[in-house]
Amino acid sequence: MVDLTRRFDVLVIGGGNAALCAAISARRAGASVLVLEGAPKFYRGGNTRHTRNMRCAHDAATEILTGPYTEEEFWKDLLLVTGGQTNEELARFMIHESKDILNWIVEQGVRWQPSLGGTLSLGRTNSFFLGGGRAMLNALYRTAEELGVDILYDAR
Secondary structure (H helix, E strand, C coil): CCCCCCCCCEEEECCCHHHHHHHHHHHHCCCCEEEECCCCHHHCCHHHHHCCEEECCECCCCCCCCCCECHHHHHHHHHHHHCCCCCHHHHHHHHHHHHHHHHHHHHCCCCEECCCCCCCCCCCCEEEECCHHHHHHHHHHHHHHHHCCEEECCCC
16 A cells, blocks of 8 residues: 655656666666555556567667667667657767666566567667567556556556
8 A cells, every 4th residue: 555645756647668767777776656646556557568679779789689770770760760759969878778678677676588580670770578568567557566667557
């Protein structure tokens, strides 16, 4: 049970991938953190529950990725997807910082599966969560709870 009379240093609205990464980072930095998730515990995580992978820039092949995916290539792909309607400074910052997520998220308990083959050639650009989005969420929630992040489900 969350003590709502308590003061928290950080309030995170939502319980998906980005929210949990923010909550974990804040808690690791020493802040007291409350996550407000609108869904009940079983349905937590929003759209992240339905995902299976993430895309991050990387300079060389890894254990889970078959080749490099440069920042410039990521930027060009983003422009195609958005039709050029994106904030370049913010997007380039996100792309550069994405290089660290592959290792950081493993430190939070998320596991990767070997890259997939096939006609889409996503094994070079996309990292796939072992067990999909729900497994990733479960790992992130477990880490957040172990660190002492407070989580309120069915938050309104």
